[in-house]
Amino acid sequence: MDNRHRIPSRHCARGAVNPVTLTVIAIVLALAVAAWFLIIKPYRDANAGVTPATAAATKPGATRDTPANVDALSTDQLLAEARTAMNEQRLVAPAGNNAFEFYMKVLQKQPGNPVAADALRETFSYGAAATEQTINQRDFTEAQREIDLLAKADPENYTLTILRSKLDAQRKTLDREQQQALDAQKAQQLAQQNATSAAKLLAEQQASAAAEAQRQQAxxxxxxxxAQQQPAAAAAPVAAAPRPAARAATDESISEAVLIRQVNPRYPTAAMRANQEGWVDVEMTVGADGTVGNVSVVDAQPKHVFDRSAIDAVSKWEFKPASRNGEAISVTLRRRLQFNLGR
Structure with a gap:
């Protein structure tokens, strides 16, 4: 038998596509496309805004502006805004443009909406974490707003109690730090004032000491x-015929005033408390009757501390008056009163 013409026919039949196979392939492709559009895509769109892992892994981009009229948005539009906010990690902030507020709006328009309800429940812990960061940043007004927003989503959640406690603790810590800073500032100002007063007092003491040194030097x-004039006077020749007036001046008898009653000064209370000591130089007029008048302070160390006490005491002193040729006269005296605590 000649099979040369039958072999090519068998090859052609073997390479031909079965119509049944084409039909099966077409049906599978149609079912795959239908499944994509009817099941997979809607499911992914519905759950894209409620996947915490996706929201946490997505880096925040540019924040979109708040919609002009949120109340006028439809449920689908609100869900889309919420998904965008989740992707940008705007969970509870900024105010009016965050995922929680958009989901809350959805529930207002459509109570029981499963997508919004599930999203609020599943992302509550992430919103709480964002609020805790706001508390740590000490933006207390914003933190309180975020806590109130979370309370609207789940008022019975125990996390709210923790957040409120942390907010209260941070407020108290800030108040304490501000008070400590204020106290430190007051202490610094007081130290500066004390240093200035001490420097001023030291300058006055140095000036007084210099004046006293000049007085003593003079x-x-x-x-x-x-002393130089006395030897010269002794060596001078005696006048042959001294004038009567000179003899009268030589013959004059002068006696100094003698203190017969001294009143000790009262130690000032303020100086005693401050453990201060010092002295006062006073000048006085002792009259012909032995009484003291015209008492004034010539010098003192320290200034104006013991002056009044010294004047009051000296004014009560009594003297045996000075005399010239047996006749009482008024004289001016200077005395120094010491003020010591007697340790």
């Missing part, structure tokens, strides 16, 4: 001049 120079 007294020493005066004593030296008097």
């Amino acid at each position: 007294a020493r120079e005066q004593a030296a001049r008097v």
Whole structure:
């Protein structure tokens, strides 16, 4: 038998596509497309805004502006805004443009909406974490708003109690820190004032000491001049015929005033408390009757601390008056009163 013409026919039959196979393939493709549009895509769209892992992994981009009229948006539009906010990690902030508020609006328009209800329940912990960050940043007004928003979503959630406690603790901590800073500032100002007062007092003491040193130096120079003049006067020739007036001046008898009644000064209470000591130089007029008048402070150390006490005491002193040729006269005296605590 000649099979040369039958072999090519068998090859053609073997390479032909069965119509049944084509029909099955077409049906499978149609079912796949239908499943995509009717099942998979709606499910992914419905759950895209409620997947915490996706929201946490997505980096926040540019925040969209708040819709002009949120109340006028439809349920689908609100869900779309909520999904966008979730992707940008705007869970509870900013006010009016966050996922929680959009989902709450959905529930207002359509109570029991499963997508919004599930999203609020599943993302509550993430919203609470965002609110805790706001508390740690010490934006207390914003933190209170976010806590109130979470309370609307799940008022019985125990996390709200924790957040409120943390907010109260942070407020108290801030108040304490502000009070400590204020106290430190007052202490610094007081220290500066004390340093200024001490420097001023030291300058006054130094000036007084310098004046006293000058006075003592002048007294020493005066004593030296008097000492130099006395030998010269002794070596001078005696006048042959001294005038009567000179003899009268030589014959004058002068006695100094003698203190017969001294009143000790009262130690000032303020100086005693401050443990202060010092002295006062006073000048007085002792009258012909031995009484004291015209008492004034010439110098003092420290200034204006013991002046009044010294004047009051000296004014009560009594003297045996000075005299010239047996006749009482008024004289001016200077005395120093010491004020010591007697340790």
